[in-house]
């Protein structure tokens with residue numbers, strides 16, 4: 001445990017004591033859980049530790065398999081470009097994939113939400129990476145995740161808007177149940193994530209589960225310790241963490257089978273549109 | 279009412295839902311057929327669509343008849359739902375998630391409705407953030423319809439006739455040469471001089487079978503496609519010869535890639551045998567795209583005839599009278615030549631040489647609205663659907679204020695003539711080659 005983690009843990013311990021240690025009861029309880037509580041504790045542990053490995057491994061294998069199937073398929077028999085031909089097909093495809101100029105021109109409001117959403121996704125990815133004690137992307141000892149909850153909002157608010165948009169014509173008519181479910185899955189994953197990065201600090205003492213606590217949990221995952229993070233992740237919001245993990249794992253596992261594949265295919269499919277070779 | 283019903287088509291007895299061994303056999307066959315179309319690009323097209331709806335209003339059919347099934351994504355979803363059913367894990371475990379479709383009569387109807395209301399203009403592809411090619415996806419729909427024996431019979435008949443005609447070319451060569459001779463007067467009326475052969479002797483007005491000619495010109499069956507071009511090439515003193523084959527490729531419309539290649543390959547072989555440097559394709563968008571972009575690299579260059587005219591104008595090989603056309607003159611970019619073929623500037627250069635009053639349609643170039651006649655719709659008749667689905671095109675033309683609309687595609691020309699009449703636009707509809715041929719001066 002690094003010095004910043006130690007000091008953060010000390011702060012939390014002090015906070016827990018001054019708050020009457022009520023919220024930390026279950027974590028610090030000296031009585032081992034029995035009966036249903038034991039089952040729930042085991043389920044919870046399964047979700048936050050082995051479940052994470054299973055979901056990640058499954059998603060990676062499925063993703064690689066999907067990409068192999070796609071890219072080992074024969075190439076298109078003839079050119080599928082649209083003219084005018086750009087100077088660099090790859091450059092144009094990069095602009096298409098990351099700047100979405102087509103959306104900007106057709107529906108600027110949608111474009112703003114999409115850009116905010118996708119930048120937010122990068123933000124929360126790095127926010128999670130930064131929690132690892134081995135990584136320090138922000139000021140050492142910072143109590144907040146990168147963006148201090150802003151990246152969470154950057155993904156959550158657009159998802160609300162995307163859902164609203166999907167309910168309206170003409171997008172409503174082209175939507176399938178899977179489209180709504182995927183958005184709802186993302187929405188609840190993000191909302192629960194917001195609770196961790198933001199709502200979790202709305203106490204007189206600040207963060208209940210601190211960045212240092214999460215760092216210990218992440219470190220345990222990284223080192224395959226299989227310990228129960230409940231020992232150091234305090235407070236009743238722990239159950240929201242479990243739920244956050246559960247939904248995030250579900251999202252990870254379905255990603256390779258959904259249209260979210262566009263995250264990996266947007267660039268190559270845009271190259272097809274831009275590459276003039278005959 | 280879907281197009282299939284409205285067009286009076288009844289599903290044949292051998293349909294997928296007819297029960298018995300035949301139906302499951304047919305389903306299995308269609309699945310295999312589907313699989314043959316799953317190249318890497320197609321897999322990406324089928325997997326990437328976010329159903330964002332950006333392409334919905336890009337389609338002229340939807341813009342004219344706002345129904346979801348007439349949007350690009352609405353059409354593609356029919357194919358995608360079959361894809362999910364037969365090729366995705368989701369189709370096995372949670373088919374309701376993607377509202378999958380089985381191969382049955384209703385699906386066949388939907389495929390027909392989707393495929394034969396799409397002109398393959400690819401305007402939607404310009405607007406899609408991923409560049410999803412709905413024309414290609416409709417290629418699957420067309421292939422499945424062929425497999426189910428439910429394609430528009432007129433298209434497969436025309437395609438078969440084209441193949442047969444090519445097979446009997448040796449027997450009909452003399453008759454063709456004689457027919458070309460009959461057009462001599464019309465050509466000479468536009469340009470009285472003929473080109474010279476290699477030995478210095480005068481050539482025919484429409485040279486045929488000239489070994490070593492520089493250009494092989496591939497026409498259509500209509501004489502207008504030969505006469506105007508002949509006058510222009512003769513005026514430019516081009517070394518050229520006409521092809522034995524028609525450029526039109528009905529197999530491309532009906533989604534039969536094997537026959538499409540067969541039809542085009544005969545022209546390729548002829549060009550190789552004659553040793554030409556260039557193959558110039560008549561004003562026909564699909565024929566140009568097939569030959570230029572779908573047949574792979576060739577020992578000769580493929581150009582659209584309008585490129586050749588533009589070159590003659592630029593090099594001063596032809597001179598044109600720019601006072602013949604009255605009022606503003608506009609140009610309709612044929613989708614297969616412009617957006618899908620890359621020819622934007624050449625027709626404009628030609629037009630500026632024949633009129634000082636060239637005006638653009640808005641939008642134009644890659645954004646131009648499709649005329650609504652492509653994808654085989656002209657050959658299928660479909661007057662009612664073509665007129666309704668191209669309302670937005672008629673409005674675009676009317677807004678230009680032009681008195682003459684020109685184009686460089688046979689299908690577009692026919693459709694524009696029909697639109698002009700149906701919507702009372704009061705324009706003159708002209709081929710570029712026709713106005714150039716009339717404007718030739720020595």
Ligand code: SF4
Nearest residue numbers: 327328330331333406
């Ligand atoms: S614009 Fe592209 S991604 Fe969006 S719905 Fe249309 S085809 Fe799908």
Ligand code: SF4
Nearest residue numbers: 337396397399400402
């Ligand atoms: S290719 Fe053209 S006709 Fe077909 S869906 Fe796209 S815009 Fe519509």
